[in-house]
Ligand SMILES: O=C(O)CCC(=O)C(=O)O
């Protein structure tokens with residue numbers, strides 16, 4: 001059999017569309033103050049196809065927020081899927097369920113909500129914050145983030161200072177999970193950049209009551 005024929009005969013993973021790989025390669029980085037992050041580059045297969053699907057089909061909203069005396073545009077597009085609301089691609093459902101199965105023994109519950117952010121270019125960003133609305137203000141929890149599209153750095157620093165800023169470039173199907181006290185004792189951001197930056201979509205999976 002020649003190579004060409006064998007390639008056409010083999011319905012490899014690429015023919016099955018986007019989907020998450022195994023979570024066996026996860027690597028944990030232990031941070032100070034009871035926080036940690038788990039990392040798995042390239043977890044989502046077909047990440048480019050998934051990016052195109054989400055960019056075209058998620059119900060993107062451009063939000064505006066009161067900022068002191070002004071109403072300003074939130075510098076990214078947002079979409080949100082609450083508990084029980086079907087996700088816009090089966091690869092995201094598979095990702096959420098795989099994460100839930102993997103982390104349930106440690107987390108004690110499942111990931112149920114999905115927030116999406118679309119960073120169209122380097123002017124889009126999210127400022128320093130912890131996801132501290134709800135139970136995460138007082139309890140350890142986890143927020144799992146899948147990134148598709150071009151990489152943008154996710155930065156982490158201890159809340160209130162006292163340590164170096166860590167930098168994780170995330171895109172192309174990469175997974176990061178922030179765990180332990182990370183939302184209370186650390187902050188994260190995706191900074192603006194003057195350098196050319198291609199579009200990135202992040203999908204944040206969270207347990208009930210964590211925002
Ligand atoms: O886009 C990201 O990776 C981070 C998004 C984020 O921190 C949030 O939506 O709370």
Ligand SMILES: [Fe+2]
Nearest residue numbers: 129130131188
């Ligand atoms: Fe966040």
